[in-house]
Amino acid sequence: MxxxxxxxxxxxxxxxxxxxxxxxxxxxxxxxxxxxxxxxxxxxxxxxxxxxxxxxxxxxxxxxxxxxxxxxxxxxxxxxxxxxxxxxxxxxxSLPKPERASSRRGGTPDHPPVDRPAAERARRLFGMTQPLAGTLGDSYLRQRAILRASLHPTLRFHPSCYYRDLVTGRTASYPALVAAVTDPSGTITGVHRTWLDPNGDGKAKVEDPRRALGGLLGNAVRFGFPLHELVPVMVAGEGLESILSLSHVMPTMPMVAALTANHLAAFSPPAACLRLYIAGDADAAGRQGIERLSRRAQAVGILPLVLAPELGDFNEDLRWLGPDQLTANLRAQLVPEDTMVFLPT
The missing domain is CATH 3.90.580.10 (Zinc finger, CHC2-type domain)
Incomplete structure (x- = not known):
C-alpha cells in the first residue's frame, strides 16, 4: 500500500x-x-x-x-x-484499493488513522462552506419559490462537496446546499447536504442526492429560532424545503426541520413551548411522525396542533398554489392569537 x-x-x-x-x-x-x-x-x-x-x-x-x-x-x-x-x-x-483487516483501521506513518466523531466532521464541513446568497444553492431554492433562504444563517453553499456512491464506491464532487443541524444551545451536531446539478437542473443526478451527517436525534435545522429566549409557539416539520416554504410566509415564526419522519417523532421541543404546530407530509411515514410527536408533546403539557398542506407538502402548495393561497390555508389552521402575530393582514 x-x-x-x-x-x-x-x-x-x-x-x-x-x-x-x-x-x-x-x-x-x-x-x-x-x-x-x-x-x-x-x-x-x-x-x-x-x-x-x-x-x-x-x-x-x-x-x-x-x-x-x-x-x-x-x-x-x-x-x-x-x-x-x-x-x-x-x-x-486508478490505483487499486488496499486490503483492510477488520481488526485494524487504515493509516500510514505519515498520517496515522483518526476516527473523528461525526459531529466534528459535520462542523468541519460546515466551516468549509460559503454564504448562500447568489450561489447555485440560492438559485435552486428560488426555483422552488423559496426566495429569502439566504437570510437564514443555518443554510450555506459548498461549491464542490465530496460525494461517494454507497453501492459502487465511486466518488465525485458536486455543488451542494448545506444546512446546519443544531441542538437547543445552537451547537452544530450535524449537517444535511443536498447535492445539486452543476448546470442548475435541480438536484444532482445521483442515487441519493440528500444525506445527513452527525447527530440528528432530538436536534434539527432551525429557522428564526432565537437562542437563549423563550419560545412559546413554534412549528416542527420534516422536510427542509417544506419548512422553508412555511417560513417564507411566516418569517417570524420559529421553525425546525427534523429532516426525516423518525427524527420528527424524536424532536425535543423547548421547555417553554406551549403550542407546537406539526407540519406534516401527506404520506404514511409523515402521519406516523406526527402522531408520535403529538403524544410526546401532550405528555409534557404542550398542545400539539397539526398543519396540513392542500397538496403533497407545503413546498408544492407554495409553488403551485402561490403564497397567497398558502397563507389563507394557514390562517384557517392557526390559533387566532397566533394568526394575529405571525400572519397579520
Whole structure:
C-alpha cells in the first residue's frame, strides 16, 4: 500500500491534470496553476507549482494555506478522514484499493488513522462552506419559490462537496446546499447536504442526492429560532424545503426541520413551548411522525396542533398554489392569537 507521501508524489507527477480536475475554475500561467482558493472559486490567490522540485506544492497567498496535492484533494472534496482522502487519490490515479483487516483501521506513518466523531466532521464541513446568497444553492431554492433562504444563517453553499456512491464506491464532487443541524444551545451536531446539478437542473443526478451527517436525534435545522429566549409557539416539520416554504410566509415564526419522519417523532421541543404546530407530509411515514410527536408533546403539557398542506407538502402548495393561497390555508389552521402575530393582514 502506498504511503501518504508516495500518493502525493504520484499526484505531483501529473500536477496539471490534478489541477484541471479539482480546480477547474483556474488556468495555467507558465509553470503554475492559478485559481481563487481551494473551494475552486475564480481568482488568482492560490497557485500550484506544476513542475520542478516543488511540483504539486501549493500556497494560497490570501490566507496562508499551503500543502501538497493530497492536501488539495482533501480540501477541495471536503474530506476529513485520511482513509477517504487516500481512496479519492487512488480513484483519480486508478490505483487499486488496499486490503483492510477488520481488526485494524487504515493509516500510514505519515498520517496515522483518526476516527473523528461525526459531529466534528459535520462542523468541519460546515466551516468549509460559503454564504448562500447568489450561489447555485440560492438559485435552486428560488426555483422552488423559496426566495429569502439566504437570510437564514443555518443554510450555506459548498461549491464542490465530496460525494461517494454507497453501492459502487465511486466518488465525485458536486455543488451542494448545506444546512446546519443544531441542538437547543445552537451547537452544530450535524449537517444535511443536498447535492445539486452543476448546470442548475435541480438536484444532482445521483442515487441519493440528500444525506445527513452527525447527530440528528432530538436536534434539527432551525429557522428564526432565537437562542437563549423563550419560545412559546413554534412549528416542527420534516422536510427542509417544506419548512422553508412555511417560513417564507411566516418569517417570524420559529421553525425546525427534523429532516426525516423518525427524527420528527424524536424532536425535543423547548421547555417553554406551549403550542407546537406539526407540519406534516401527506404520506404514511409523515402521519406516523406526527402522531408520535403529538403524544410526546401532550405528555409534557404542550398542545400539539397539526398543519396540513392542500397538496403533497407545503413546498408544492407554495409553488403551485402561490403564497397567497398558502397563507389563507394557514390562517384557517392557526390559533387566532397566533394568526394575529405571525400572519397579520
Amino acid at each position: 502506498l504511503s501518504a507521501s508516495e500518493l502525493a508524489d504520484h499526484l505531483a507527477r501529473d500536477a496539471e491534470a490534478v489541477c484541471r480536475h479539482y480546480l477547474s475554475a483556474g488556468r495555467r500561467a507558465g509553470n503554475y496553476w492559478i485559481v481563487g482558493d481551494v473551494a475552486n472559486n475564480k481568482g488568482r490567490s492560490l497557485y500550484v507549482h506544476l513542475s520542478g522540485s516543488r511540483a504539486g506544492k501549493w500556497t494560497d497567498a490570501a490566507n496562508g494555506q499551503y500543502g501538497d496535492l493530497l492536501d488539495l484533494v482533501r480540501e477541495t472534496c471536503g474530506l476529513v478522514d485520511f482513509r477517504d482522502v487516500a481512496d479519492e487519490a487512488r480513484h483519480f490515479l
